Amino acid sequence: VLYFEKKYHYLRFRFPLFRPQTKICGAMLKIGVPAGAEFLLMFVYIMVVYAIIRGFGPAAQAGFGVGARVMQALFLPVVALSFAVSPVVGQNFGGRRADRVRHSVYSAIGIASLMMLGLTLIAYLAPATLIRIFSRDPRVVAFGSEYLRIVSLNFISAGIVFTTSSIFQGIGNTLPPLFSSMTRMVFFALPALLISRMPGFEIREVWYLSVASTVLQMCANLLLLRHELRKRLRFEEPENFIPASATAS
Numbered sequence: 001v002l003y004f005e006k007k008y009h010y011l012r013f014r015f016p017l018f019r020p021q022t023k024i025c026g027a028m029l030k031i032g033v034p035a036g037a038e039f040l041l042m043f044v045y046i047m048v049v050y051a052i053i054r055g056f057g058p059a060a061q062a063g064f065g066v067g068a069r070v071m072q073a074l075f076l077p078v079v080a081l082s083f084a085v086s087p088v089v090g091q092n093f094g095g096r097r098a099d100r101v102r103h104s105v106y107s108a109i110g111i112a113s114l115m116m117l118g119l120t121l122i123a124y125l126a127p128a129t130l131i132r133i134f135s136r137d138p139r140v141v142a143f144g145s146e147y148l149r150i151v152s153l154n155f156i157s158a159g160i161v162f163t164t165s166s167i168f169q170g171i172g173n174t175l176p177p178l179f180s181s182m183t184r185m186v187f188f189a190l191p192a193l194l195i196s197r198m199p200g201f202e203i204r205e206v207w208y209l210s211v212a213s214t215v216l217q218m219c220a221n222l223l224l225l226r227h228e229l230r231k232r233l234r235f236e237e238p239e240n241f242i243p244a245s246a247t248a249s
Helices: 002-007 022-056 058-074 076-094 098-125 127-132 138-170 175-195 204-232 244-248
Strands: none
Touching: 022 058, 022 138, 022 175, 022 204, 058 076, 058 098, 058 127, 058 138, 076 098, 076 138, 098 127, 098 138, 098 204, 127 138, 138 175, 138 204, 175 204
16 A cells, blocks of 8 residues: 555545445455365365375375476466466456457467476476485385376466466456366366276376376366357447547557
8 A cells, every 4th residue: 555655646545435345346256266166176186196096105195295296386387377367368358359368368378388398398308307306215206207207298288277267367257167177176086086996006097097187177178268258259349439549549
């Protein structure tokens, strides 16, 4: 408040006006609650994985834990990109600029794909090097390297999932990505729990199943986003509407 009052003189805070606006609060919750629920599903995913790999011993659990942390660190660039995409899409959507919204969508998905392609190569070609940063135990390195090499196959898909989810936030509808996350969880958790009870079960089968479920989530997000853009980017301009470009000239 002090910063805005001191630096931006055209902004004034009037504390008597700080009253709850139910309509605005409802709109914020409508966007924020589904987005927050996606993080809850990530927690459920981790719980399912730990429950399945528990029988493989502490080394397997440590390998998965280290590999997951390395993967999260590698995802930081695309997470930062997704944070930037949401306001850019939201501003252009609010400004009724369908062309700019589409351009932002295509650019964000393209940049995210290129980022994740480079990270895929790093994780696939040198997973042991990344795991050894956190653990020198040979068994932990072996489990973690196998996990990282396999899940790197879904890095591009995961990057697109992050980006498209932020695009949905920008246009004000976060229910579609929540639906795709729930679909992914169902298609991962149920088969994973079933195959874990079969004789000859190997831990790598869980990682391949995770890759397949992420690809499925990416496809669902893209299809839902395509439908949403077709529906939401049809702006009806009023008769006295004057484009910003015309006023600027």
